[in-house]
Amino acid sequence: MSVLRLIFQELRHRWVGALLGAMVVGIAVALVVVALALARAGEKETRLIQRDVGLNVLILSDKTDLAGYWARGYSDHSIPADYMDRVHDQAVANRLVPLLKQRVEVEGVSVLLVGIEGERFKGGQVMKPVFGKVLESGQAVVGGTIARLLDVAVGDSLSVLGHEARVQSCLTESGTVEDGTIYVSMVDAQVWLGMPGRLNEIQALECHCGEEVEDPLGLLREELAPLLPGTIVLRRQDAADARRDQRQLAEGTLALFSPLFVLLAGALIAALGALNVRDRREELGVYGALGHSPLRVATMLLGRSVVIGCTGALTGCALGEGLAQRYGPDLFTRAVTELHTGWPLWLGALLGAPLFALIASLPATLWCLRQDPVRLLRHG
């Protein structure tokens, strides 16, 4: 009789123990799946919320009158636009967005004109853009208050410094400086303001969210100063610290609970495996007495664990996905798509859970293989 058939006959015979084992694996897998799905959704949600908070690093010309900057919202001094090509060689700031800002009058209304490009990433990484706006030449995004004052809507034309721009979108009023802003492409802003090849601000995110850094601003300046001479780096402390704390909380929670679930499940599976071997001592003694090889006996015991692990993994993935779908949207309203676990996690669970169950049942199996058949038979 094949080992596989023996495994399934035994599972059918001791179905209560098998069911308990599969349930334990299933619950552990479900908890890990839920934890991962919620962590992923939480990270996305945090990112979206933090995007609204804005970037937390400012890079300006070191000639900037900072008091004037905070009063007006832009620097009177510019820096070379090719500084954006140098940010590949550093690891302290990410998602760098170049800006060229100037206060101008548009049809009698004072407007903060902002030339903008899409974000760049440290080390030339390719990431999903979150910040910045990619506008084509001749397009404009108009802040809510300006749109209301100028009475413009999407598709209308707008004359900015004697140049025509078509309104691509109008932002809703948000109670921020954005309400009084008109965004145009960086190239248009440079030409219209007569500042070709120049910027007057770079905004970025610092990259120390997951680690403790004693002096993050000092580190930023130390890393960026050689690359961007003639600049000063500022850090929006509250936003940066809140972002770091939020990331650490999310990662810390996941790092604590996931191994805890896995260890708990491992201990339970090992205990169930030991009980199974204990229940089967007589039978295992018979196999030994009849001269069946230890490899065959081990395959029977470990194969049983693998079958239970596979069953538990499938059940756990389905249960975890169901729980994440059912309760996740109550917690995360903006990152619902991240609650889908997806096939890589299912595949990981299908490979990992049986392996885990197998490792958990190894001690009991090895104990059994070391026993004399007679000793096992006497316990029957």
Add this chain to the structure above:
Amino acid sequence: MADSDSMLAASALSHGYLPDRGQGPALVDVNLDLARGEFVALCGPSGSGKSTLLLALGGMLTPTSGRVRFDGQDLYALSGSERRRIRRARLGFAFQSMHLVPYLSAQANVALGDPGAGADRRSLSRLGELGLGERASHLPEQLSAGERQRVALARALAAEPEVLLADEPTGNLDPESAGLVCKQLTAYHDSGGTLLLVTHDAELARRAPRLLQLAEGRLVAAAPSKL
């Protein structure tokens, strides 16, 4: 030293269980020799060491001292896998407690003892010879004690071993079933098999040309059967 016709022999065989608990030795300096094709019955009161002797002769219980020779080979000087191969193909063992696998049918239990191809077909035929053809698909829990005993004997005979060690093979049987078992054992012996039988059954012991008596772990008599 056993002669060349010796199939299974024990020399100065001793075994002690748990001396720290004050239990006396189960076997004391046992010497015996079974010639190829011989049929020997082993008798003795309960606790005299009969089952222990059988287990030691069957390569399942390493004795405290002494040697067991199987077809000229020192059984306990062999490696574990070599000893296992002998148990698998050349040595049949029918346990007093039967030790059937609870989730396998009678036929599958018998097939466990047969390492060759076609074990399923042969096991069915073997069960038929023991009057259990109709019960082949039943689980052990669905069989009577006597039927289970016969399944255990069928399993011991499944590999057509050169030596059969049977511990009380008729202990739980009604007279009719006992007759079937006796017939099987006789047929096995007649086909050239070497048979050592532990029994309290006088009728069965009488069929053995040689009778051994064990008392308090010692072989006290070796005589032709006169029971």
